[in-house]
Amino acid sequence: MHIHKVLHYLMFSSAALSLFCSCNKGFKGDNYTAYFGGEVTNPTSPYVLFCRNSEVIDSIKLDANNRFFIKFDSLTPGMYTFKNEPEYQYVYFDKNDSIMVHINARDFDNSIVFCGRGDQKNNFLMELYLKNEDDRSKIFDIFDYDVDKFVQNIDSSYQSREKFYLAKKEELKWDENFDAYAKATLDFHHYSKKEIYPQVHKIRTGEDVVEKLPKEYYDFRKSIDFNNAKLSGYSPFVSYLTHMLNNEAAINYHNHFTEVDLALKTNINKLNIADTLIKNEKVKNIILNSIAFTYLLEDQNMVNNKKFFETYHKYSTDKSKKNEILKIGHAIQQLTVGNALPEVELVDANGNTVSSNTIATQKTVLFFWSENLVSHLMAVHKKVLDFKAKHPDYQFVAINLDKDQQKWVNTLGKYKFGGIVELRCKDFEDIKAKWAITKVHRTIILDSNGKIKNAFTNIFNLNFEDDLKNAPIVKKQEHQHALASR
Structure with a gap:
């Protein structure tokens, strides 16, 4: 598998590999010591997160050479994930494994190579995963x-x-x-x-x-x-x-229902089927939460949301995750037409904090982007420049969702998107909680008083220009049929 990558990788840290080899000797029967390390070229975050079941076990800081290394005194065998956010991948540990990984964050999945004790199984999983991804494409x-x-x-x-x-x-x-x-x-x-x-x-x-x-x-x-x-x-x-x-x-006979009612009935069906089919509490809660997140972010009909929650709460026993669902539900209710947009802190190119409450001095479109999605970065700014020429009564505000201020400033200097107000979110978790931002394609339209005209639209929607001309009611977004799931 990628033999030239393997050879390069084996050369990059011979000292660490020697340490791993020495660690493989002399393990006792009750010793669950394990090691994990590697190198991340072109990292998108200064940390590698090591996780199990979505919980962060350790946050490992990259050194000056973008390398990391950690010893676990006792690591339970099983499947884990490692992240250089926003990307992640799986790694399986048997007892006493000592695994190193090479990652190029610009081509995350395709670049991954494991070596050390336990590498062959993990390289097999990566190769099979990539075969599946190629097939999916x-x-x-x-x-x-x-x-x-x-x-x-x-x-x-x-x-x-x-x-x-x-x-x-x-x-x-x-x-x-x-x-x-x-x-x-x-x-x-x-x-x-x-x-x-x-x-x-x-x-x-x-x-x-x-x-x-x-x-x-x-x-x-x-x-x-x-x-x-x-x-x-x-x-x-x-x-x-x-x-x-x-x-x-x-639901086959969907012509009998409106689009929002069809979405409600379909998703309540999913909850009912999941409850009947899955008896294991842990598995059931994960699936119920997945259904809830997807539904709440696609359908913003308040009456239907209440009905959906009634069924969700009847089946879900996951209190911690349920709180997350409730927060999103609450945020969505605050984003109804006519409400003021909840305040969040943003940052300008000079590092000054800007309140979102001060932005809408005229009709305003807020859109989002990330350096990790370069094609979207270019496409959305190009689209906005076209709309700006047609609708000079609007100001268009781009909000970057990344953490690194200097990289953001450098990107702005590289592309020079004239006429667009560029800001960066100061705290992604805050903007996620208050504006229900979970995907970069969201767009928010405000009137000249900062009141919400539409908080759940998409600048690439065919009817987006109608949203600018009119005062639309919040409606369900067009359902996207996606096959790309890991």
């Missing part, structure tokens, strides 16, 4: 196929990956604990395609193929342990459950 056209051709295509693709999986399993002789993740990476990518097909085929071709599916089409569901707590935070499993619930909860 080419998948859209096959959803146009008829049922027989579609099944033949995905079965052939699965068999190729299964052959790779079985060969590595035989070669590395890993145990059942690791195999749970290896098999999940193989299987759930395949299962997700089967769940997605009927809906996407109908959207793309207009043909409903549900009645044409073979009787055994969904037989694979019988073999799935929906209560597997070990996989509860593993994205291939969670993504599959999301696709399966989307499929099972779909």
Whole structure:
């Protein structure tokens, strides 16, 4: 796998590797010492976060050479994640593993190479993940196929990956604990395609193929342990459950409902199915929270939100996560048409703090961007410049969501977006909590008094210019059918 990268990586820190080798000797039966280290080129954060089940175990600061190293006196074997925010990836630790990783943050997933004790299993997972990602990038056209051709295509693709999986399993002789993740990476990518097909085929071709599916089409569901707590935070499993619930909860006779009522009924269906299907409390809460986050950020109908919460609270027992959901729900209610935008602190290019309350001295559009999404950075500013020429009665304010002031200033100097007010959020967690910002594509429109005209629009929406001309009511955003899930 990427042999030239491996050779370069092995050369970069021979001293650390020597230490790892010495650590592999003489472990006692009750010793769970483990080591993790590596190098991050072009880092997007000065820290590597080491996490399990979404909880940060340690925050490891990069040194002057962008390297990191940590010893764990006792590390429970299992699956972990490491992050150089906003990107993350998985790493599996067996007892006493000593793992180093090389990352180029500009091409995060494709650049990752592991070495040291425990490296082969992790390199296998990365290679299988990248195979799945490559397959996902080419998948859209096959959803146009008829049922027989579609099944033949995905079965052939699965068999190729299964052959790779079985060969590595035989070669590395890993145990059942690791195999749970290896098999999940193989299987759930395949299962997700089967769940997605009927809906996407109908959207793309207009043909409903549900009645044409073979009787055994969904037989694979019988073999799935929906209560597997070990996989509860593993994205291939969670993504599959999301696709399966989307499929099972779909309402066929949707012409009888308005768009917002359809969204409510569909998402309550998801909650009901999840409660019936999943009995393990941990797994159920993760899935319920996923459904809730997605629904609350797509549908801003206040009456329907209340009905959704009633069902959500009936099933969820996760108090800590529930508080997060409640905060988002509260923030959404504060962002209704006619309300003042809650105050947050922003920063200008000179490092001065600017209150958001002082921005809207005229009709205003707020949009967001990050240096980590360069294509969006360019596209959104270009779009704004076009709207600015057509609507001189509006001011357009760009809010950067990154932490590094100097990198932000340097980026502004590089691109020189004239005529757009450029500010940076001082505290992302604050703006996330008060403005319900969880994705960079959100756009907020204010009137000349700083009151909200539309807090949940998108500058790339086809009807965005209508929002500028009129005083629109808050409406559900167009549903985006996304396949890109880990």
